[in-house]
Amino acid sequence: MKQPLRKDLEPVAASFIVKELIEPHFDPNWHFHPHYQLFLVVEGTGTRFIGDSIKPFGPGDLVFLGPNLPHLWRSDQAYFAKSDKLTNPPDESPSASPPLVARGIVVYFSENFLGEAFFAKQEMMALRHLLELARQGLEWTGTIRDQAEASLKKMAGQPVGFGRILSLLNLLNDLSNTSSFRLLTSPGYTNTMKAADTDEPGSTTTERPERAYRRMQLVHDYVLSHFTDDLSLDTVADLAGMTAPAFCRYFKAHANKTFSCFVSEVRIGHACKLLMNGSLSITQISFDSGFRTLSNFNRQFKEITGQTPSKYVKTYRHL
Template sequence: MKPQFIGVSTPQQKNIYVKTVDKPVLNSPLHFHDLCELVWIEESYGKRIVGDSVADFKSGDLVLMGPNLPHIWHNDPVFHQSATDLRAKAVVVYFPVSFLMSLSDDDPTTLLLQNFLHQIKRGLKFQGNTRELLIDQIQQIRSTTGLKRTAIFLSMLNIMTDTCEYEFLTSNTFEASLNEIDNKRIHTLYVFLMENFSSEIFLKDVAQLVNLSPNAFCRFFKKHTRKPFSRFLNELRIAHACKLLPDKNLSIAYICYQCGYQNLTNFNKFFRLIMDCNPSTYRNRFK
């Protein structure tokens, strides 16, 4: 990927920086920075791209990303309508690697923290009781300062380094590229696809967005995202299908067309390819 470096402003060079987000829409560009970032989505939903991971996000999601991991959060189109009263609310906790590594000089703790930092290079999505415990402490940490904030963070760190209740976001082969030359093109493509995946999308039209021929575009996209354009688009569409399928009031045919597929055959084919099961089987998990 070719993301944009964004320097996170941490007042007075604090080791732990907490930002509360409350705005009509999440609109940061595809970016990376040199801090670890823990994000709790308090109220919002849409599409999230972290490294080579493409997924939907919703209220309650809790994600931790290591330094220099490209990411973008983009609300679904309904958030961009002028008449909506929807809000994007989140709490973000930033902390530098140097702060973690300065906490202790004993070998077992240093090894534990090094392993933790290695894991979060891929991004983690916390689940289960771990997610609940961390959200409770995030609600506390945003209203504290000084030693109280540090004490709560250390408690959170203890939970995060001692849990197995998470899923990795990126593939184990993903490596971020920090060259910014193609950032504008990649960002333009991501935003277009996240806002238009439910419509029929033609390769020549997407290529034209970034002033490339279809063949040149395919090479460009695969080089910078580590996956073919068709795979990326299908992952985006199937992620949206997974969000809709638990609603038993929506037929599978309806969901198929809402996700941009023109027939059930293709929908079922790509759903099985990406989720390793068919849509009906996936839906039955939510009985």
């Protein structure tokens, strides 16, 4: 199946788009688009990839993305297993658990959705700064996240009209006047997929980014399905159609990190979700996340999160 490179939204008469998503799982394809995107997870768990950022997501996760920032909300494997059962349902029984559902609210708007110079006005300085920060990706925590969640749910039920525009501007204004946010991507991160891919001589400029995205999509899918195993670099490189050294250079150029770092972040992201669940020991979580020694798990966990696993649990419980 062809993996999308750039997602273009369907044209609408309204100045911006608000959608309620109710799906078996979120879109599993690594993509970007020229619109700003504000996304709230209402229901569902998984791992989100934004630029070079990898983090677990769950209900209440609120993220704001600028134009052309690659992203992917990958639902946990259980959501795909449930959707397969919906496609080929087994014999129903009264004790069968209801299917898992991924729900979210997303807002899309272009930079000039209210006119070419609207955000250039003096009164829009705070909003303009917010839009600039969104190019690195933003997430919010604390009470502002709860306020934004309520605003988005209200907006999703509003008809197209002036009131809905005011609701969006009020929400953006609230988000621009708080310090309870985190930048997601590394300083200086850029979407290298938009540029020509020089690793593929003989292909045209328009083909190169598409092939790059297909390769990265294959790698993402493979790692997310096998991160609990002993991943072989040769196997992944062969999947991408490269030698291991060429693949390592290619991956770092496109992901802004080494492949081993990417795998570690996926594993630690999974461990964070298991820690938040609180039903397993740290030793079991270490093994279930693909680490073969507890010492290596503890070291990499602290390198990536800045905390030990036990400190992470305490911090999470106090949020």
